[in-house]
Amino acid sequence: MKIAAFSISRAARGLAAAALLLVATTPAHAVSIDTVAREAILIDMSTDTVLFEKNADQRMPTASMSKVATMYMVFDAVEQGRLSLDDTLPVSERAWRMQGSKMFVELGNQIKVEDLIRGVIIQSGNDACVVLAEGLAGTEEAFAANMTKRMHELGMNGTNLMNASGWPHPDHYSTPRDLATLAVRLIDDFPEHFHYYSETEFTYHGIRQMNRNPLLYRNMGVDGLKTGHTEEAGYGLIATGERDGRRLVLVVSGLPSMQARADESARLLEWGFRQFDAYSLFTAGETVDRLPVWLGDKNDVPLVLEKPLKLTLSKEQRRSLKVSVVGEAPLAAPVAQGSQVATLKVTAPELDLEIPLLAGEPVERLGLFGRINAAANYLVFGAP
Incomplete structure (x- = not known):
């Protein structure tokens, strides 16, 4: 019967x-919203629930958002004891010559790992990425291959990484869903290192730079993660914030300007916090x-x-x-x-x-x- x-x-x-959590990825799209972002995904991390998605499995250039993958590899090496925050790594000519956003490392100098971490996370330093990659794998190419393999092990099968910084390359790409998966894993796997993402400034070599994440300055509970921008990728952001025990993770890409990135990301996160709640049943x-x-x-x-x-x-x-x-x-x-x-x-x-x-x-x-x-x-x- x-x-x-x-x-x-x-x-x-x-x-x-x-x-706590019964792992069951469930859509919660009963409330509708749209976005001018070309790609986007918003999830409630506490229940692995997708609140909104747009072209979430679309292959896209990552720009500097793939620096989160580089940091995952670095934090993993620290946890395994293969690297220490107090270790120093040498600056090669390749690292010193990197263009784009920079930490301004000095050729031939030995840089403390913790400074390099802040240089990547806060200053988005392409040069710091290369120093860390070469320190861990000998060459940036070998590091990128190891990183892609690890990302696939995390379930990010739509991701392929050719360098440590997100420098434009036709075979360097990911998807919004993969980047959201990466953000969740970094937060879950390395909570003791997550605090770097909420730091708003870092001074190195006499140069003070501010964190490029615009939502850190809006008093809305955001404490990470990483911006990205190239001409092809547009303006993107992996953002995360916590309120009342709920942590949301947002990935947006393909926005037309820095202001659009800031405003649209804030709007989507506010919508996610306002329109949904987490309920414990049993x-x-x-x-x-x-x-x-x-x-x-x-x-x-x-x-x-x-x-x-x-x-x-x-x-x-x-x-x-x-x-x-x-x-x-x-x-x-x-x-x-x-x-x-x-x-x-x-x-x-x-x-x-x-x-x-x-x-x-x-x-x-x-x-x-x-x-x-x-x-x-x-x-x-x-x-x-």
Whole structure:
């Protein structure tokens, strides 16, 4: 017999529960918005929910936004002990001659790694990128090959990187979705190094430069990540900010000016924070419902989720949210703890999730006399 024995009132009770994340990438497009950006994606990192996307899988030049990938490699090397923040690296002629945005490293000098990190993140130094790349892999080409391989391991299969700085190259590209994935992984994997992205200025070689991320100066909770601009790419930005326990990640590209980049990025992030909220429905192991068991040493079994369930929903989706349990009842004993015995179905406009429900405890099969007694009760009183 199919059952649907769960009401929204119980879901509402669970909204007050503190939960983390059930990984289930879900669109939440019930509220519409558009953008003048050529490509864009906005996600709620706490629930891995896409709030908005436009040409999110379109291959595009990254410009300096791919410097986030370079920093991922550097932070990874620091965490593995292959590099220290206090180490110094030599400046080659190739690094010294780099054009575009610069940290202004001196030829032949030894530069502290932490200074190079700030030179890349705050000053967007192409020269600092080359110093780090050569220090880690010997050549920038070898570093780029290693970096592309690592990005693919992170799931960024639409990405190919030919250099450490994002310098224009026909085979150097990524996608907005890949860059959002990279941002999430950098924040998650290296929280102890993320603070560099919120620093607004850095002085090196007597030259004071300001962080190019315009949203750091708008008092809107933004604390990263990286701008980019070339003639082909237009103006782009990977931005992230946190409010009330929700962290959003935005990638925009192809904007016509610095002002458009600043204003459009701020508008999209504000929309994401204002129009959506994150709701905790159930904690891991919390009893969602119970199913009757036939011929078991217990009359029923609790249904639980393996992971917490937290969803990002628009106000319209929240009002229309429906939650139900679907499965066969009664279950036949024995029932193994942790086995899937039902499904939690969650629906709302543009949302349709089916999540396994597990047996929260074991139920053993009754012995011979117990089964005889249960059968006798069935004949007299009907189904359990």
